[in-house]
Amino acid sequence: MTTAPMPTATVRRPSPLAEFWHYFRENRGAVTGLWVFAAFVLLALGADLVAPFDPAEQFREHALRPPAWAEGGLWTFPLGTDPLGRDMLSRLVHGARYSFFVGIVVVVLAASTGIVIGLLAGFAPTWLDTLIMRLMDVILAFPSLLLALVLVAILGPSLTNAMIAIAIVLQPHYVRLTRASVLAERSRDYVTAARVAGAGPVRLMFVTVLPNCLAPIIVQAALSFSTAILDAAALGFLGMGAQPPAPEWGTMLAEAREFILRAWWVVTFPGLAILVTVLAINLMGDGLRDALDPKLKRS
Amino acid sequence: MPLLQVRNLTVEFATAAGPFRAVDGVDLEVEPGEVLAIVGESGSGKSVAMLAVMGLLPWTATVSADELSFDGQDLRRLTPRARRRLVGKDMAMIFQEPMSSLNPCFTVGFQVEEVLAEHLRLDRRARHRRAIELLEQVGIPAPEERLAAFPHQLSGGMCQRVMIAIAIACRPRLLIADEPTTALDVTIQAQILALLADLQAETGMALILITHDMGVVAETARRVSVHYAGQKVEDQPVLELFERPRHPYTAALLAALPERATTRILPTIPGVVPGQHDRPAGCLFAPRCSRADQLCRTVPPPVLPPEQGRARCHHPLGSGAPEAAPAGAAPSGAPP
Amino acid sequence: MSAVVVEARGLGRDYRVGGGLLREGRVVHALAEASFSVEAGRTLAVVGESGCGKSTLARLVTMIEEPTSGRLEIDGIEARPQSWAKLRSRVQIVFQDPYGSLNPRQRVGAILAEPLVVNRRGGAGERAARVAALMDLVGLRPEHRERYPHMFSGGQRQRIAIARALVLEPRLLVLDEPVSALDVSIRSQILNLLIELQERLGLAYLFISHDLSVVRHVADAVMVMYLGRTVEAGPKEELFRRPRHPYSKALLSATPVADPRARPERIRLEGELPSPLAVPPGCPFAPRCWKVRAVCREVRPALEGDAHRVACHFPEEG
Numbered sequence: 038m039t040t041a042p043m044p045t046a047t048v049r050r051p052s053p054l055a056e057f058w059h060y061f062r063e064n065r066g067a068v069t070g071l072w073v074f075a076a077f078v079l080l081a082l083g084a085d086l087v088a089p090f091d092p093a094e095q096f097r098e099h100a101l102r103p104p105a106w107a108e109g110g111l112w113t114f115p116l117g118t119d120p121l122g123r124d125m126l127s128r129l130v131h132g133a134r135y136s137f138f139v140g141i142v143v144v145v146l147a148a149s150t151g152i153v154i155g156l157l158a159g160f161a162p163t164w165l166d167t168l169i170m171r172l173m174d175v176i177l178a179f180p181s182l183l184l185a186l187v188l189v190a191i192l193g194p195s196l197t198n199a200m201i202a203i204a205i206v207l208q209p210h211y212v213r214l215t216r217a218s219v220l221a222e223r224s225r226d227y228v229t230a231a232r233v234a235g236a237g238p239v240r241l242m243f244v245t246v247l248p249n250c251l252a253p254i255i256v257q258a259a260l261s262f263s264t265a266i267l268d269a270a271a272l273g274f275l276g277m278g279a280q281p282p283a284p285e286w287g288t289m290l291a292e293a294r295e296f297i298l299r300a301w302w303v304v305t306f307p308g309l310a311i312l313v314t315v316l317a318i319n320l321m322g323d324g325l326r327d328a329l330d331p332k333l334k335r336s
Numbered sequence: 337m338p339l340l341q342v343r344n345l346t347v348e349f350a351t352a353a354g355p356f357r358a359v360d361g362v363d364l365e366v367e368p369g370e371v372l373a374i375v376g377e378s379g380s381g382k383s384v385a386m387l388a389v390m391g392l393l394p395w396t397a398t399v400s401a402d403e404l405s406f407d408g409q410d411l412r413r414l415t416p417r418a419r420r421r422l423v424g425k426d427m428a429m430i431f432q433e434p435m436s437s438l439n440p441c442f443t444v445g446f447q448v449e450e451v452l453a454e455h456l457r458l459d460r461r462a463r464h465r466r467a468i469e470l471l472e473q474v475g476i477p478a479p480e481e482r483l484a485a486f487p488h489q490l491s492g493g494m495c496q497r498v499m500i501a502i503a504i505a506c507r508p509r510l511l512i513a514d515e516p517t518t519a520l521d522v523t524i525q526a527q528i529l530a531l532l533a534d535l536q537a538e539t540g541m542a543l544i545l546i547t548h549d550m551g552v553v554a555e556t557a558r559r560v561s562v563h564y565a566g567q568k569v570e571d572q573p574v575l576e577l578f579e580r581p582r583h584p585y586t587a588a589l590l591a592a593l594p595e596r597a598t599t600r601i602l603p604t605i606p607g608v609v610p611g612q613h614d615r616p617a618g619c620l621f622a623p624r625c626s627r628a629d630q631l632c633r634t635v636p637p638p639v640l641p642p643e644q645g646r647a648r649c650h651h652p653l654g655s656g657a658p659e660a661a662p663a664g665a666a667p668s669g670a671p672p
Numbered sequence: 673m674s675a676v677v678v679e680a681r682g683l684g685r686d687y688r689v690g691g692g693l694l695r696e697g698r699v700v701h702a703l704a705e706a707s708f709s710v711e712a713g714r715t716l717a718v719v720g721e722s723g724c725g726k727s728t729l730a731r732l733v734t735m736i737e738e739p740t741s742g743r744l745e746i747d748g749i750e751a752r753p754q755s756w757a758k759l760r761s762r763v764q765i766v767f768q769d770p771y772g773s774l775n776p777r778q779r780v781g782a783i784l785a786e787p788l789v790v791n792r793r794g795g796a797g798e799r800a801a802r803v804a805a806l807m808d809l810v811g812l813r814p815e816h817r818e819r820y821p822h823m824f825s826g827g828q829r830q831r832i833a834i835a836r837a838l839v840l841e842p843r844l845l846v847l848d849e850p851v852s853a854l855d856v857s858i859r860s861q862i863l864n865l866l867i868e869l870q871e872r873l874g875l876a877y878l879f880i881s882h883d884l885s886v887v888r889h890v891a892d893a894v895m896v897m898y899l900g901r902t903v904e905a906g907p908k909e910e911l912f913r914r915p916r917h918p919y920s921k922a923l924l925s926a927t928p929v930a931d932p933r934a935r936p937e938r939i940r941l942e943g944e945l946p947s948p949l950a951v952p953p954g955c956p957f958a959p960r961c962w963k964v965r966a967v968c969r970e971v972r973p974a975l976e977g978d979a980h981r982v983a984c985h986f987p988e989e990g
Contacts, residue, residue, distance in 0.1 A: 055352075056352045056353075059352040060352065225772050226767040226768075226769055226772045226773035227772060227773050227774055227775045227776075229736065229765075229767070230765065230767065230773055230774075230833075230836065231775075231786065231790075232736060233734050233735075233736065233760065233763075233764060233765050234760070234764075234786060234787035234790050234791070234836075234839075234840070235757065235760045235761070235787065235790045235791050236786070236790045237790075240790065245775060248775075248777035248778075249775070249776060249777055377855035377856060377857060377858075378826070378855055491944050491945065492722075493944060493945070494944065521721035521722050521882065521945060522721060522882055522884075522923060522926045522927055523721060523922060523923065523926045523941045523945070524721075524944075524945065525926065525928075526925075526926035526928075526938065526940065526941075527940065527941070529928075530938070530940060548855065548856060549928060550856070550930040551885075551927065551928025551929055551930045552928045553930070554928065554929060554930045554931055554932040554934075555928050555929070555932070574932045575932050575933070578930070578931065578932050588857065589856060589857060590930070592856055592857055592859070592860040593856065593885065593930050594859075594860070594863065594885045594886050594888065594889035594890075595885040595888070595889075595929065595930060596930070597889055600867060601864050601867065601868075602860035602863055602864055602889070603860065604857065604860045604861045604864060605857040605860075605861075606861075608825050608827065608828075608858075609825075609855075
């Protein structure tokens with residue numbers, strides 16, 4: 038047996054994060070989405086610092102000012118003002134905070150309950166599994182907005198209730214995803230090995246199997262974020278979500294309905310904000326899925 | 337004139353960790369009607385080399401060769417159209433997993449006739465007749481009924497027979513079989529190998545059999561090419577290879593077979609095959625070779641002439657029988 | 673005479689397939705009337721192809737499923753679901769696929785410590801010491817403790833799997849094709865490791881394999897199975913030199929021999945492997961046997977003999 042040291046050409050194996058970034062980076066849309074989303078998060082977190090004015094502050098003399106570059110605009114209000122004289126830019130920036138808040142809460146709520154129910158369904162005996170999945174099918178059969186409306190109508194219109202409603206509606210997706218992963222992983226050898234070692238069902242569910250089901254859940258979480266923002270905006274538009282004077286983008290749209298022709302900027306900018314954010318998140322989610330899917334990996 | 341002539345074939349993949357050389361300077365020659373076995377373990381690049389010859393590698397692979405010709409045609413310069421006319425017709429390939437090599441959405445008959453339609457342009461009735469003929473030739477009972485069956489209704493052995501039928505449909509001059517029986521049970525494996533041998537004798541086609549099973553090699557092949565870590569390390573007729581292996585890796589491989597064991601503790605080859613990140617500077621086998629010296633570790637070895645088994649070695653084995661154990665090998669296999 | 677670690681008498685397992693709320697499913701007899709015993713320090717090899725019931729046997733012996741008939745005893749204690757928890761630590765398993773048998777999200781140290789954690793054995797310090805001792809035993813280095821499974825080769829992963837199986841100090845190891853998925857050069861390393869461990873720790877092995885050359889090397893006794901039933905069983909040398917059941921003979925002759933000069937008399941079996949859903953009456957091997965007669969199709973032969981048992985109406989003479 039040779040004992041002398043071997044001259045080798047060593048190449049460091051990349052860390053899992055570096056490998057993930059390598060695949061993610063190739064999708065230019067996804068990277069753009071990531072930067073936009075990062076900007077959105079920064080704005081949401083630093084809204085107080087970035088916004089020039091308080092979003093509720095009204096400047097009656099400057100009501101309905103057009104954006105700065107248009108005729109009659111002022112650079113103090115770069116994106117113009119709304120009918121009550123509130124600065125559009127500040128409202129939009131604070132609206133990011135609302136949307137971000139909504140996205141996070143909804144996703145966390147939907148994902149945590151969905152994952153637990155999905156784990157239960159995956160490990161449960163057939164009759165319980167069937168019961169759970171039929172219940173989820175019923176929830177999915179409702180148009181999400183309709184269900185949210187009903188819930189909000191019962192519980193009362195407010196952003197909190199809107200978030201609960203959206204979370205309930207989004208939750209079956211997580212149940213399905215988790216259950217599918219659990220069913221696939223449950224028959225793998227390492228789970229059997231844990232059983233042979235004496236692991237009980239709770240440990241099997243949360244410690245053994247769950248960490249291996251996370252990839253599709255992460256992707257779904259990213260895409261749910263955008264769905265949550267859209268749904269919250271829709272509810273806000275219908276007057277069932279955040280109530281005025283909250284600068285939530287959907288609520289802003291509702292208030293601006295009558296000004297579509299007269300003052301286009303009051304309607305367009307919140308709409309654009311929603312569009313750009315949702316698009317960015319969807320692009321990023323697509324890229325995440327491609328990068329996390331082991332079948333698409335090449336090395 | 338050799339049917340398949342490959343010289344200095346190199347395949348590199350672009351991976352997240354940099355370029356990876358899966359096949360490194362491989363030479364291969366197959367005469368018409370010859371049965372060649374390519375032997376190697378995981379990481380030897382044997383499958384990748386054949387996929388490169390067939391042109392079936394993904395875009396991340398860079399294929400280069402000094403010569404790569406089939407029946408006089410230069411495979412490197414083929415247009416995709418010309419390649420499609422060649423592959424599947426004169427050169428065919430069957431793979432390891434028969435159950436997943438067939439499209440689960442279409443019947444067996446559809447898939448067999450697809451090849452006939454594509455390459456031979458037969459009409460419907462002629463295709464049907466030929467399909468039944470082919471299924472009979474590969475030993476499938478009641479071929480008429482099987483044509484309407486879906487792949488999931490067939491067993492592994494049956495699926496592999498169907499794959500073989502599709503492969504020989506256009507009477508290829510060369511059939512490449514990539515571990516065709518590894519996923520099958522022993523008695524079915526014997527059937528499939530016998531079938532391949534019979535077909536080869538009947539049609540006179542050349543057969544390249546890729547495998548890691550030395551038993552299969554001994555029984556089926558006439559010439560053997562041994563691959564290690566992307567390189568060809570030995571190339572000899574089968575009798576000579578088993579009785580007088582020239583390369584230490586071949587000898588160690590033969591010695592490690594349980595059926596050749598004389599002691600309860602088996603001789604082993606310590607260490608592991610070099611991967612992407614730890615390729616030695618000199619001979620790739622040197623870290624695991626009991627005969628390696630400073631020359632082996634620093635200078636890549638030359639390819640020796642045919643009398644010495646075309647071994648890629650500085651110190652090939654002499655005319656002795658395969659060694660029982662590489663001298664000084666740790667019996668329980670030292671940790672890598 | 674070493675102590676008998678595991679004894680099975682008439683073990684059987686049936687599955688119900690395709691049943692629903694309104695329909696009776698069909699019964700699959702995956703395993704029937706399996707009887708054997710393994711002593712400490714000895715290896716019983718179970719040989720057979722797809723559908724023979726060897727995987728079911730493994731699941732019964734490792735107490736993942738309950739047998740529908742028969743009796744299983746481990747260290748003299750009957751294995752019923754009530755006693756499983758107590759007996760778990762005495763039987764452990766090593767799987768075929770080194771890539772699927774380790775949790776990809778757990779580091780090696782955690783994988784090895786898990787059986788101890790689950791069974792609440794010892795404090796953190798004791799666990800760490802045991803893990804270190806096991807890693808050394810199977811030839812792993814201490815720095816491997818913090819790595820994930822995908823960073824190891826197939827052979828190394830199998831070593832980790834073996835170490836994990838030994839954590840609870842079992843008396844019996846069920847080895848389900850432990851080297852079939854490994855390269856030839858690694859196979860001998862792992863086989864040597866298993867042989868050494870058996871000698872050092874006095875383990876009993878239930879070695880399931882379809883590779884007869886490996887079986888010949890490691891086994892003391894062999895059991896040949898076909899379609900859920902034992903067709904032949906006996907000491908290794910006996911069975912290999914004088915196989916009495918036609919199926920054993922066919923199996924042996926079908927195994928390729930790594931010697932180009934040997935031209936064995938190849939028995940070519942016709943037909944496909946049977947499905948356990950459609951077990952023929954009479955001898956299960958009758959549809960493919962070359963010496964089949966009328967009685968074979970009607971009456972199922974019983975397993976007869978003492979040391980070398982065979983279930984055939986017309987067994988081969990050696």
